[in-house]
Amino acid sequence: MPASSWASTSSMAIDRRRFVAGALVALTAPRAVLAAEARAAGHAGADVVYAAAARRQGNGYAVLLVTGDGRILREIPLTARAHDIAIDRARRRAVACARRPGYFALAFDLDGRARPEVFAPPEDRHFYGHGAFSPDGRVVYMTEHDVDTGEGVIGVYDTGNGFRRVGEFPSYGIGPHEAILLADGKTLVAANGGFGSDPATGRESIDVAGMAPNMSFIDVETGALKAQHGLPPEINLLSIRHLAADASGAVWFGGQWQGAIEDAPELIGRARLDRPIAFVEPGGPAGDALRGYIGSVAVCAEGRLLAASAPRAGRVVYADTETGRIVHEVALKDACGLAGSGPGAFAISSGHGVVRVEGVAQEAGGLETRFPSTEFDNHLRRV
Amino acid sequence: MVFRASLRVNIDRLASAAAIILVALVVELVGVAGANAENAPQPKSQTALVRDAVDQFILPRIDTFKTRTQELAEAVAAACEPGDGAEALDAAKTAFVETVRAWAPLDLIRFGPSARNHRLERVLFWPDPRATAERQLNALLAARKGELLEAGALATQSVAVQGLTALEVLLFSEKTPLGSGDDAAARYRCGVAGAIASAIDTVAGEIQDGWAGDDGYRVKLLNPGPDNRLYRDTSESAREIAKALVTGFDLVRDRIALPELHAISRTPPRRARLPFERADATGVFVVATVGALRDLYEACAFGARVGADKGWMSGFLAAGWNGLIVESERLDRVRKGEIASKDHMHVVRKLRFDITSIRQILVRELAANAGIILGFNELDGD
Numbered sequence: 104m105p106a107s108s109w110a111s112t113s114s115m116a117i118d119r120r121r122f123v124a125g126a127l128v129a130l131t132a133p134r135a136v137l138a139a140e141a142r143a144a145g146h147a148g149a150d151v152v153y154a155a156a157a158r159r160q161g162n163g164y165a166v167l168l169v170t171g172d173g174r175i176l177r178e179i180p181l182t183a184r185a186h187d188i189a190i191d192r193a194r195r196r197a198v199a200c201a202r203r204p205g206y207f208a209l210a211f212d213l214d215g216r217a218r219p220e221v222f223a224p225p226e227d228r229h230f231y232g233h234g235a236f237s238p239d240g241r242v243v244y245m246t247e248h249d250v251d252t253g254e255g256v257i258g259v260y261d262t263g264n265g266f267r268r269v270g271e272f273p274s275y276g277i278g279p280h281e282a283i284l285l286a287d288g289k290t291l292v293a294a295n296g297g298f299g300s301d302p303a304t305g306r307e308s309i310d311v312a313g314m315a316p317n318m319s320f321i322d323v324e325t326g327a328l329k330a331q332h333g334l335p336p337e338i339n340l341l342s343i344r345h346l347a348a349d350a351s352g353a354v355w356f357g358g359q360w361q362g363a364i365e366d367a368p369e370l371i372g373r374a375r376l377d378r379p380i381a382f383v384e385p386g387g388p389a390g391d392a393l394r395g396y397i398g399s400v401a402v403c404a405e406g407r408l409l410a411a412s413a414p415r416a417g418r419v420v421y422a423d424t425e426t427g428r429i430v431h432e433v434a435l436k437d438a439c440g441l442a443g444s445g446p447g448a449f450a451i452s453s454g455h456g457v458v459r460v461e462g463v464a465q466e467a468g469g470l471e472t473r474f475p476s477t478e479f480d481n482h483l484r485r486v
Numbered sequence: 487m488v489f490r491a492s493l494r495v496n497i498d499r500l501a502s503a504a505a506i507i508l509v510a511l512v513v514e515l516v517g518v519a520g521a522n523a524e525n526a527p528q529p530k531s532q533t534a535l536v537r538d539a540v541d542q543f544i545l546p547r548i549d550t551f552k553t554r555t556q557e558l559a560e561a562v563a564a565a566c567e568p569g570d571g572a573e574a575l576d577a578a579k580t581a582f583v584e585t586v587r588a589w590a591p592l593d594l595i596r597f598g599p600s601a602r603n604h605r606l607e608r609v610l611f612w613p614d615p616r617a618t619a620e621r622q623l624n625a626l627l628a629a630r631k632g633e634l635l636e637a638g639a640l641a642t643q644s645v646a647v648q649g650l651t652a653l654e655v656l657l658f659s660e661k662t663p664l665g666s667g668d669d670a671a672a673r674y675r676c677g678v679a680g681a682i683a684s685a686i687d688t689v690a691g692e693i694q695d696g697w698a699g700d701d702g703y704r705v706k707l708l709n710p711g712p713d714n715r716l717y718r719d720t721s722e723s724a725r726e727i728a729k730a731l732v733t734g735f736d737l738v739r740d741r742i743a744l745p746e747l748h749a750i751s752r753t754p755p756r757r758a759r760l761p762f763e764r765a766d767a768t769g770v771f772v773v774a775t776v777g778a779l780r781d782l783y784e785a786c787a788f789g790a791r792v793g794a795d796k797g798w799m800s801g802f803l804a805a806g807w808n809g810l811i812v813e814s815e816r817l818d819r820v821r822k823g824e825i826a827s828k829d830h831m832h833v834v835r836k837l838r839f840d841i842t843s844i845r846q847i848l849v850r851e852l853a854a855n856a857g858i859i860l861g862f863n864e865l866d867g868d
Contacts, residue, residue, distance in 0.1 A: 158862060161850065186868060202868055203868055232868055253615075253616060280868075301613055301615040302748070303613070303615060303744075303745040303748065303749070303758065303759070304613040304615065304740050304741060304744070304745055305739070305740035305744050305745075306736075306740060306866075306868075307612075307613050307737075307740045307741065309613055309614075309615065310607075310611075310618065310645075310646070311604070311607060312604040312607045312608075312644075312645040313644065313645070313646075344868075362601060362602065362604075363597070363598065363599075363601035363602040364597070364601075364716060365602075365715070365716060366602060391715050391716065392715070396867070398863055398867050414861055414863040414864045414867055415864045417861075417864075436859070436861060437861025437862060437863050437864050438863075439863035439867060453861070453863075454861040454862030454863040454864065455859075455861060455862075478862040479862075479863075480862070480863070481863060481867050481868055
């Protein structure tokens with residue numbers, strides 16, 4: 104009877120952590136064979152491989168390893184939606200982070216040499232969707248929310264010990280979203296978006312009017328705050344959410360405006376440890392033209408160009424990080440995921456299953472492939 | 487463990503699977519009525535869809551809300567006058583509940599004038615998991631600053647103390663009924679209640695004004711074009727309306743269905759904290775929200791966008807909407823009965839099921855067939 108079908112849904116609410124872990128192990132075991140196919144297909148060779156979370160076949164969720172020419176090398180089904188994928192280049196591992204409010208993270212070997220592992224935040228925490236490995240791959244830092252206090256936290260997980268949680272330090276703000284480790288390997292920059300969410304009310308934003316977003320530069324060895332850069336009160340509704348460091352060490356962000364579109368300020372800017380936030384130079388598409396929303400940011404291989412996606416406007420803009428000017432833009436519906444794919448080149452993924460690889464200086468449109476029955480989620484990472 | 491886990495199907499998958507299971511029954515039960523050609527709605531162009539959503543749904547409800555907030559401000563003032571306190575207080579409580587009923591349809595219109603100057607939160611501060619509104623209100627009452635009672639002064643304070651969430655605390659206090667007592671504390675409580683009611687009425691007026699006139703939001707939304715910074719073509723206006731409807735579904739899911747389901751599924755089951763419980767107006771809010779979703783859906787004639795090869799969908803949607811209305815009306819009653827009873831669980835699960843199902847069909851079929859393609863990231867990114 105239909106009644107019993109929907110009645111079984113409550114079991115998911117009872118213990119999301121256990122549910123996700125069990126199902127993943129069950130579903131992913133046969134997938135190890137795909138890794139072998141990937142290697143046979145020249146995975147580590149000329150074809151650049153990307154990782155992304157996605158919705159598949161209209162309902163199921165997955166982590167995908169894909170190539171820019173349209174091949175799916177590996178698929179790890181998930182029972183819930185993931186957001187970003189943190190990459191440990193040294194040890195060729197990755198962690199797919201559940202999206203806000205998230206209760207699981209999936210660690211997997213990029214070459215399929217080990218079974219995926221699932222770890223979860225403590226009972227009084229939820230994940231925000233992003234994480235960053237230490238340079239030696241020994242720990243992964245996860246952005247988290249302290250449900251009781253509403254404060255942001257960086258959870259530290261030991262990758263060599265079953266991803267056991269071994270510590271935490273403050274993110275120095277509310278709603279830490281993306282956090283990246285700088286080239287020194289010791290400074291973590293957290294984008295404190297400014298508002299929290301609560302397990303009881305899902306993805307609803309709490310106290311948007313009281314937002315005080317900031318970029319916090321944190322010493323990962325001591326957990327101490329080295330520097331913090333906020334926004335003027337008149338644009339406190341600009342949630343600082345996604346980060347990328349350029350070749351000079353400046354940290355760029357893409358913001359999401361929580362007010363009316365017509366009031367949206369510039370959405371893209373940068374700061375340094377010793378320098379406050381400065382926005383891109385005027386003249387490019389303004390905040391309202393980008394519909395107040397940047398979905399992700401990425402820097403190209405040599406670090407000069409920054410790409411920022413605006414899925415609500417169906418656009419991607421490119422900024423010269425040295426001049427701070429928008430130098431180019433392209434249109435792609437629901438474009439959101441971005442990854443540097445080479446010098447001056449980026450891969451863009453969209454919610455309509457498209458991956459486009461293009462050089463910014465390129466006259467033609469680059470290589471565009473559509474993956475059937477696939478909606479790429481927020482982020483794309485080069486593997 | 488693996489076996490147990492595999493039984494627990496993803497909720498979205500479940501919605502689809504159950505939808506398929508339901509189809510056979512539904513088509514048999516209501517499919518014939520749903521497919522009745524004479525009663526079938528006619529599809530609307532995107533231009534007509536936007537115009538009707540604005541003129542038939544949004545603007546009349548803003549006018550009603552403004553009327554209710556004015557009545558509320560007057561009723562709160564009357565409750566604080568010397569005289570028959572109990573009767574006047576009851577009238578103010580009724581006016582509060584009617585304001586909640588009038589606000590529910592507008593809570594899903596999160597663009598335009600409502601999105602400016604924190605107006606949404608200045609009317610309804612929610613979610614409020616740490617009871618910020620009550621905490622800040624108590625601090626404000628304790629400080630007893632006379633200047634905060636002057637016209638417009640409350641607007642400089644935290645949004646948490648400006649709206650319905652804070653006013654509910656004052657109006658529905660059993661310990662210190664509004665208007666009782668004549669000491670300084672009681673008078674100040676009345677002053678704050680009056681200031682909050684006036685502030686809500688002011689916001690209602692600002693929203694109303696924001697839509698009106700040649701440079702108002704109605705004109706912007708209905709006149710897309712290359713010179714319009716907000717809407718470059720009709721499809722962008724139509725997307726705004728469709729997204730508002732989807733937002734409404736998400737609000738019912740995130741504010742009502744999920745918190746309730748999570749709370750009563752725990753061992754032992756717990757009470758979820760839903761909006762307007764103190765005023766006993768949770769049911770009013772939920773019923774009005776669901777009713778508004780259907781009204782907006784009908785104003786857009788999305789029901790006429792079922793694909794020719796998917797006739798079963800009309801019956802499924804009819805059953806889904808019917809279920810949604812019934813569950814929203816039953817929710818209040820089952821929440822007041824035995825917690826996590828069979829009925830309680832059934833109503834909440836079914837509410838979530840119907841929300842998920844209709845939202846999914848709306849985004850992937852009906853809006854898409856109306857030429858409104860809502861992207862995965864655009865609609866629900868992070």
